[in-house]
Amino acid sequence: MRQRLVIMLLVLGLAASAQAQTTPAGLIDPSKITCVGTFRIAVPQGSVADFSRGMTAMTYRYVPGDTRRHYYVLAGSGHVLESVEPTTLAACSASVNTTPFTQAAAWGWGGPDGSATGSDWGAFPIASTSGCATGNYTDFLPGDCWAVKPGGLKWDDANGLLVETWFPIYNGFDTWGKNGLGAATLNSTTHTLALTGCWAANPATYQQITGGGLLIPPASWVTANQARLPASAKGYWLLGLGGATGTVEITSNGPSLQLVPVPSGNACTNGTTTPFLTPAGTVLARFAANALGPTCGGGLLGCSTSANPPTHPFPAKLAYTGYSQTFSPYWWDPYGGHGWFWGSGTSWGMDWYDDGVVRGVVVPYRIVSGWATGTIAATPAPSYNAATGAGSFSTTSAVDTHDGAVPHVDDVMWAQTCAPTVPGCDAANARDWTWLTITGVSTPTPGTTTYTYAVGGLDFSTGNHVPVPGMRWWFGPFYGHGATGGFFPRATFRLQIIDPNEYTKVLNGTYATPDLPTYYADVDASALMPAFGSPATGRGVAQNGGGGNSYTGPSWSGADPAHQQFLTTVSFTDCTGGPNYSTCGQVYVWKIGHSTSTTMPAPRPATVPPVVTQ
Numbered sequence: 134m135r136q137r138l139v140i141m142l143l144v145l146g147l148a149a150s151a152q153a154q155t156t157p158a159g160l161i162d163p164s165k166i167t168c169v170g171t172f173r174i175a176v177p178q179g180s181v182a183d184f185s186r187g188m189t190a191m192t193y194r195y196v197p198g199d200t201r202r203h204y205y206v207l208a209g210s211g212h213v214l215e216s217v218e219p220t221t222l223a224a225c226s227a228s229v230n231t232t233p234f235t236q237a238a239a240w241g242w243g244g245p246d247g248s249a250t251g252s253d254w255g256a257f258p259i260a261s262t263s264g265c266a267t268g269n270y271t272d273f274l275p276g277d278c279w280a281v282k283p284g285g286l287k288w289d290d291a292n293g294l295l296v297e298t299w300f301p302i303y304n305g306f307d308t309w310g311k312n313g314l315g316a317a318t319l320n321s322t323t324h325t326l327a328l329t330g331c332w333a334a335n336p337a338t339y340q341q342i343t344g345g346g347l348l349i350p351p352a353s354w355v356t357a358n359q360a361r362l363p364a365s366a367k368g369y370w371l372l373g374l375g376g377a378t379g380t381v382e383i384t385s386n387g388p389s390l391q392l393v394p395v396p397s398g399n400a401c402t403n404g405t406t407t408p409f410l411t412p413a414g415t416v417l418a419r420f421a422a423n424a425l426g427p428t429c430g431g432g433l434l435g436c437s438t439s440a441n442p443p444t445h446p447f448p449a450k451l452a453y454t455g456y457s458q459t460f461s462p463y464w465w466d467p468y469g470g471h472g473w474f475w476g477s478g479t480s481w482g483m484d485w486y487d488d489g490v491v492r493g494v495v496v497p498y499r500i501v502s503g504w505a506t507g508t509i510a511a512t513p514a515p516s517y518n519a520a521t522g523a524g525s526f527s528t529t530s531a532v533d534t535h536d537g538a539v540p541h542v543d544d545v546m547w548a549q550t551c552a553p554t555v556p557g558c559d560a561a562n563a564r565d566w567t568w569l570t571i572t573g574v575s576t577p578t579p580g581t582t583t584y585t586y587a588v589g590g591l592d593f594s595t596g597n598h599v600p601v602p603g604m605r606w607w608f609g610p611f612y613g614h615g616a617t618g619g620f621f622p623r624a625t626f627r628l629q630i631i632d633p634n635e636y637t638k639v640l641n642g643t644y645a646t647p648d649l650p651t652y653y654a655d656v657d658a659s660a661l662m663p664a665f666g667s668p669a670t671g672r673g674v675a676q677n678g679g680g681g682n683s684y685t686g687p688s689w690s691g692a693d694p695a696h697q698q699f700l701t702t703v704s705f706t707d708c709t710g711g712p713n714y715s716t717c718g719q720v721y722v723w724k725i726g727h728s729t730s731t732t733m734p735a736p737r738p739a740t741v742p743p744v745v746t747q
Contacts, residue, residue, distance in 0.1 A: 156653070157653065159491060160492060160653065161491045161493035161495065161654075161725060162491070162654075163628060163630055163654045163656050165725070165728065166723050166725060166726060167724045168661045168721055168722070170222030170223065170225060170721075171222055171223050171227060171232050171720060171721045172223060172234065172235065173719055173720065174191070174204060174206055174216060174234070174235050174717065174718040174720060175234060175250050175717045176209065176250075177210065177246055178209040178716060180210075180276075181207075181209060181276055182207045182208060183284055184209065184704075185302065186284075186376060186684060186688055187480070187688030187689075187702070187704025187705075188688050188689060188704045189284050189345070189346065189482075189688050189689055190206065190284060190285055190286040191204060191205065191689050192204070192286045192287045192295070192691065193691050196238075199217070201218045201220070202693070202700075203217055203238065204217075204218065205254075205288065205295065207257065207286055207297070208246045210246055211276065212253055212254065213254040213257055214250075214251030214253055214254070215254060216237060217236050217237070217238055217239075218235060219234070221233065225661075225662075226664065227664065229717075229719050234249075235250055235251070236249065236250060237249060238252040240324055252324070254324055254326055256326075257283070257295075257315070257326060258315075258327065259274060259315040259317075259328055259331055259401065259403055260274060260275050260403055261403075262274075262404030265279065272404050273305075273308055273313075273406075274299070274331075274403070277301070280301050280305075281299055281300065281301045281305075282299060282300065283297050283298065283299045284298055284299055284300055284345045285345055286346075287346065287348075289349060289395070291368055292368065292395055293318060293319075294317065295316065295319060295326065296316045296370070297315050297316075297317075298345065298347055298372065299314070300313060300339075300340040300341045300343075300344030300345065301340065305340065305341060306383070308383075309339055310337035310338075311340055312332060312333045312405070312409060313332075313333060313343050313344045313372075314332055314343070315330065315331035315332070315401065328401065328402075329398040330396065330400075330401045330409065331399070331405070331409060332396050332409050332410065332411045333408040333409060333410050334411060335393060335411045335412065335413050336413065336414070336416070338391065339383045342373060342383065342385045342419065342421075343373050343389075343391055345374035345375060346373070346374035347370050347371065347372055348370075348371040348374070348484060348485050349368065350369055350371055350485060350633075351694075353487055353489070353492070355368070355369060358637055361640050361641060362392070363413060363415070365394030367394065368394075368395050369392055369395060369414075370392070370394075371391065371417070372390070372391045372392075373388075373389035373390050373418070373419070374388060375388055375419075376479075376481065377477040383422065384422055385419055385420045385422075386420045386422060386474045386476065387418070387420035387474040388418060388449060388494070388496055389418050390416075390418045390419075391415070391416050391419070392416075392417055393412060393413075393414030396411045396412055416639070416647045418648075418650045419446070419647045419648060420447060420474065421648070423446050423463065425444045426441060426443045426444055426448075426465045427466050428441065428462045428464065428465050429457055429458060429466045430458070430459055430461045430464060434458070434504045434505075434506055434609045434610075435457045435504060435506070436466070438467070438468050443465070443469075445646055446646065446648040447649070448465055448473040449474040450471050450472070450473060450652070451471060451629075452656075453471075453500050453625075453627055454467040454470070455534075455537065456472060456502060456504060456535075456609075457504040457610070458475065458476075458501065458504075458609065458610035459610065460476060460620075464476040472500070477620075478500065478610055479498060479499065479500050480498065480688065481496050481498035482497055482688055482701055483690050484692040484699070485692060486692040486694055487633075488694035488725065490727050492633055493630040494630070494631040495629075495630060495692070495699055496628070496629040496630070496631065496652075497626065497628050497662070497687040497690060498626070498627055498687055499624045499674065499686030499687055500624060500627060501610055501623075501624055502534075502536045502538075502623055502674075503535060503536040503608060503609065503623060503668060504535055504609030504610070504622075505532055505533055505540070505608040507605070508528060508529075508530050508604070508606070509527075509528060509600045509601060509603065510526070510529050511603070513525075513527050513577065515527070515599050515601070516599060519597075522587055522588045523572070523585065523588070524569070524585070524599070524600065525585045526548055526584060526586075526606065527583040532582055532608075534608060534668075536668055538673070540571055540574065540622070541571065541671050542571050542574065542671075543570060543623075543673075544622050544623045545608075545619050545621070546571060546586070546606060546608045546622065547563070547567065547613065547619060548566065548567055548600040548606045548607075549566055549600065549605050549606070550566065550567040550591070550592045550598045550599060550600050551565050551594035551596045551598070551601065552596075552604070555594045555595065556595045557593055557594040557595045557596075558592065558593075559593075562612075562613060563611065563614060564592060564594075564614065565592050566607070566611075566613050566614075567590065567591050567592050567598060567600075568589045568590045568613060568614070568618065569586035569589055569619075570587050570677065571585070572586055590619060593614075608622050609622060610622070620677070621677065622673070623668060623673030624685070625657070625667055625668055625674060626657075626658045626659055626665065626667070626674060626687065626703075627655060627657055628655070628656055629652040630652060630653060630654040631653070635650035636650055661721060661723060662719075664719065665703060674686070684704055684706065684716075685703065687704075688702055688703070688718070689701075689718070698722055698723060698724060698725065699723045699725055700720055700721070700722055700723070701723065702719065705717060
């Protein structure tokens with residue numbers, strides 16, 4: 134009964150927040166999006182593909198003779214695995230570790246990466262040959278110095294191409310004008326891939342901005358804007374998607390899109406350092422990093438940003454404001470009644486949907502939710518048991534996480550657990566703090582809140598690691614101890630819909646800069662991805678599971694307008710019940726509803742059961 138009530142509240146919350154806005158004619162109404170089923174995709178980990186942002190390098194296509202969607206996902210080895218959507222999907226409310234997996238294609242498992250959940254096409258046919266011999270990047274191709282990672286995969290049905298995009302995830306300042314995408318054809322007889330070319334974005338930019346993925350603009354938008362687009366016989370690609378890649382200074386903090394005509398093949402080979410430019414295109418959306426704005430970076434959570442107004446280039450806007458962060462001055466805090474896409478605290482998938490009746494760029498996203506600070510109380514006395522890794526502390530500080538909720542079980546906090554007089558206790562990189570996962574919340578006396586916890590990462594002193602009365606606790610994005618976890622307390626899921634005309638405004642000069650395209654709808658999306666929780670229900674989306682800084686959030690999206698559906702993958706760790714892979718993608722299938730009856734094609738065969746609650 135409680136689960137049914139929670140789901141009903143989430144659905145009502147999504148509808149209410151969406152209906153509070155007026156949806157322009159012909160655009161997707163978020164209140165008419167419903168979740169109709171879900172399943173999982175699993176691929177082996179490895180050093181080639183990038184899973185730090187979840188499963189981003191994936192795509193789908195309809196194979197001749199099969200009414201089910203076939204998914205192509207890049208495994209950790211760089212191999213392309215094909216799998217088929219289950220014939221029966223789970224209800225959207227199902228626990229993630231109970232949902233069915235995709236299955237191998239009919240032609241067999243194939244190759245060393247093949248398994249019951251995928252058929253192996255072999256490695257995508259472009260990779261670095263440098264071996265990192267110089268100790269630094271050489272060709273900036275996938276695998277170079279083990280840090281250039283494929284970030285996107287896209288099936289271009291009109292041209293029969295599987296396109297891969299890539300970028301370095303760390304210290305890639307020399308990526309300007311480097312090849313960042315390649316395309317291959319699929320031989321359905323031998324099940325092998327053949328390279329047709331690789332390219333660098335034109336006009337030139339950093340791989341980190343254009344290497345995250347690829348979209349294909351619908352024919353209706355291309356036709357409406359043909360007079361302003363460069364000529365192309367093969368159509369157009371939109372490079373980008375943005376998002377954090379490890380070097381925030383050259384990341385697009387928002388859904389970035391650079392339009393280029395589909396290029397012709399070239400003589401690209403493995404290990405090439407020669408840039409092969411695409412035909413000249415144009416930037417439709419870009420949100421370059423900028424430290425001059427409303428930021429608490431390097432300061433205190435919830436600092437006043439009133440004296441730091443935004444300056445160009447802007448990050449992309451959010452309607453959500455329930456966060457604060459101190460990681461980086463390039464990541465902005467809320468200002469003027471709205472928030473911003475920022476760094477690794479915001480992640481998303483996106484695709485351009487147009488079924489001839491409604492249209493919109495659909496962007497499901499994850500955003501860090503909540504922040505609060507306070508003082509550790511002396512009574513009751515704080516504790517820590519080194520044998521069990523469990524402890525407790527109390528606070529009389531007002532606890533307001535600024536997102537309409539409070540700290541819950543499974544959320545993450547930090548506490549100062551050594552004083553400067555203790556040997557080894559120093560403040561560098563927050564080495565005097567311990568990060569912890571909340572296991573219990575109680576109110577022993579009015580005005581006092583007590584937290585029991587399990588330690589995730591101890592302070593670096595030789596002390597007893599007990600929270601120190603009079604010192605601080607912290608609930609919010611916090612950089613400490615390098616990459617041992619505890620960075621984000623919890624998250625929430627939301628959904629933006631962007632009017633494609635926003636990109637036309639850049640194209641025709643109505644917008645002077647490409648950092649101005651924005652949403653017309655930005656709503657809570659917990660009801661569309663319900664298995665991961667919501668702070669409002671007492672279970673925020675976990676970000677630090679398994680003792681590390683795990684990723685849980687939307688990572689890929691795909692439009693299927695012919696069937697009035699939209700697909701969103703939520704990546705998460707600790708995937709069980711199938712292959713022993715540590716990362717899975719929970720794919721949600723959404724129905725894009727219309728305000729009126731339409732003459733749309735009939736949906737695909739009825740393989741999706743009705744949504745049920747228990």
